[in-house]
Amino acid sequence: SIWSASPLWWPPLAYTQSPHNLAILHLGQLSGPNAVTAAIVAVNGLFAEGGIAWFQNRQDRSTFQRTFISAIALFLSLHSLGWILYNRPLENSESTAFKVGIIQGNIPNEIKLYPGGIERALEGYVRGYDRLSEAGVEAILTPETALPVLWTPENLLDETTAVGHFYRSILERNIPVLVGTFGWEKGNFTNSLVAVNGQGKTVSRYDKVKLVPLGEYIPFESFLGKFIDRLSPLDAHLIPGKPGQIFDTPFGRAIVGICYESAFSEHFRRQAAAGGEFLLSASNNAHYAESMPAQHHAQDVMRAIETDRWAIRATNTGYSAIVDPHGRTLWKSGIKTYETHADTVYRRQTRTLYVRGGDWLTPLLLGLGIAWAIGRFCW
Numbered sequence: 001s002i003w004s005a006s007p008l009w010w011p012p013l014a015y016t017q018s019p020h021n022l023a024i025l026h027l028g029q030l031s032g033p034n035a036v037t038a039a040i041v042a043v044n045g046l047f048a049e050g051g052i053a054w055f056q057n058r059q060d061r062s063t064f065q066r067t068f069i070s071a072i073a074l075f076l077s078l079h080s081l082g083w084i085l086y087n088r089p090l091e092n093s094e095s096t097a098f099k100v101g102i103i104q105g106n107i108p109n110e111i112k113l114y115p116g117g118i119e120r121a122l123e124g125y126v127r128g129y130d131r132l133s134e135a136g137v138e139a140i141l142t143p144e145t146a147l148p149v150l151w152t153p154e155n156l157l158d159e160t161t162a163v164g165h166f167y168r169s170i171l172e173r174n175i176p177v178l179v180g181t182f183g184w185e186k187g188n189f190t191n192s193l194v195a196v197n198g199q200g201k202t203v204s205r206y207d208k209v210k211l212v213p214l215g216e217y218i219p220f221e222s223f224l225g226k227f228i229d230r231l232s233p234l235d236a237h238l239i240p241g242k243p244g245q246i247f248d249t250p251f252g253r254a255i256v257g258i259c260y261e262s263a264f265s266e267h268f269r270r271q272a273a274a275g276g277e278f279l280l281s282a283s284n285n286a287h288y289a290e291s292m293p294a295q296h297h298a299q300d301v302m303r304a305i306e307t308d309r310w311a312i313r314a315t316n317t318g319y320s321a322i323v324d325p326h327g328r329t330l331w332k333s334g335i336k337t338y339e340t341h342a343d344t345v346y347r348r349q350t351r352t353l354y355v356r357g358g359d360w361l362t363p364l365l366l367g368l369g370i371a372w373a374i375g376r377f378c379w
Contacts, residue, residue: 008213013037018298022327023082028306029352031361032265038361039078046071086326096277096347098251100312101132101140104320106338109286112316113148121147122162126169128340133173135342139251141314144191144259144284146180151194151202167200174198176250180258180282180314183207188239191216193256193282195249204248207241208258210267243270252277252347255309259283262299265306272307272355277347279309284316290335293319301327308352310345 014036017024027035050067057063105124111117125146132140147162149155158164163181170177176197183192183205191208208216216238247254255276261267262281281300285293297319304311304323311323318335322343333339 013040014302015295015298016040019301019327019329022305023079023086025302025305025327026082026085027078028265028302029085029308029354031357032269032306032354032359033302034359034362035354038365039074043071043075043078046074090325090346092346097344098138098347099136099342099344101128101135101137101340101342102312102314102320102322102333103128103132103140103142103146104315104318104333104337104339104341105143105146106317106336107286108317109284112145112284112286118148118162122165124338126166129166129169129175129177130173131340132342133175137175137342139249140175140177141280141282141312142178142180143314143316143320144180144193144282145182146282146314146316148182150184150189151179151181151192151205152184156200167196170196170198171200178249178280178282180284185239188237190241191238191258192241193247193258193280195247195254197250203250204246206245206247206256206258208238208261209241209243209245210261210264211238211240212260243267246274247271247276247280255279255307257281257300257303259285259296262296262303265303266358268303268307269355269358272309273351275349276307276309277349278345279304279307279311281311281313282315283313286317293317293335297321297329297332301329306352306354308350308355309348312345 012033014028014033017036024036024039027039046067050064050071053063053067103125105121107117107121107124111120125142129140147166149162151163155161155163156167159168176195179194179196181192181194183190185207191211193206194202195204197203247256253275255268255271255278257268268279283296285296293315297313300311300313301323304325305327308325310325313319313321313323318333318337320333320339320341321329322331322345323329325348331341331343333341
């Protein structure tokens, strides 16, 4: 839990179970990913104790049998509990439904920030916006920095700019859109997602909180900045958004994660506790091998389960997806392809035990461990 509060957090054992072992992942609804990690450690720890007892004293069959039976019983019990949570009906209703569109632009990072890339992005996102509007969607989500230029009133009204051209399509089609772009704050860029209603008004802006170390900022920059340069091609610096942001859209309050933030379960839990009704994940994984987008998708599967929310994923080159609150991937895009997709998702206001109480299991186990150690030492 302490490590997860740092800027570097992606290695918990819980991720080894995603996206396939959905039953055990539902333990995340109780106390987050550390509940899944605790289950893995407990079961495998018992198996290890049994193996150690066997190899140290092959005559002591009772310890071996006791620990192995305990491990199997715990394994079955935990999966049974997860299976019960997994099989709870979602109880979707028409009053909470809305049809959402996703655009996967497929703009290589090598050209993304240059005139050719911006022109290609503009053409692809305008085409996708028009296509999805005709398909009857009520909202459209684009990936992280889909339009890599400043989203300012001046640029919106200038049709010679990429955002100005895209903005004209919004005014013509009147379909709300969530645009990945750059904001401007205190002389620096923000990696932002803006919510624009059908009349073209920017009703909300979310600025990425968890920036990528070395990629989007230099930790301890006053010292390390003398020796290390950022990997980002931006001339200006990115600054993080405030942790307590609320992102209200024309179709409900959203839980937002931009790319790297998917690794931080507490980031999503806090927004769910603040009334977020569905999950938006906007990402750009173009600079990684295909294994990384798959891992990123697996992280968002866990976030959907933990918060009991529908997840809408829009990525630049894949994998974009629709994930239901039980972690089932209902649609997933290809990799390095241009795609659009329309689907129906549902607003939800449920609160899992994890959303209400956070990671209560870790301090409980820590307290029990300390009490056991004190008792063993004293008596």
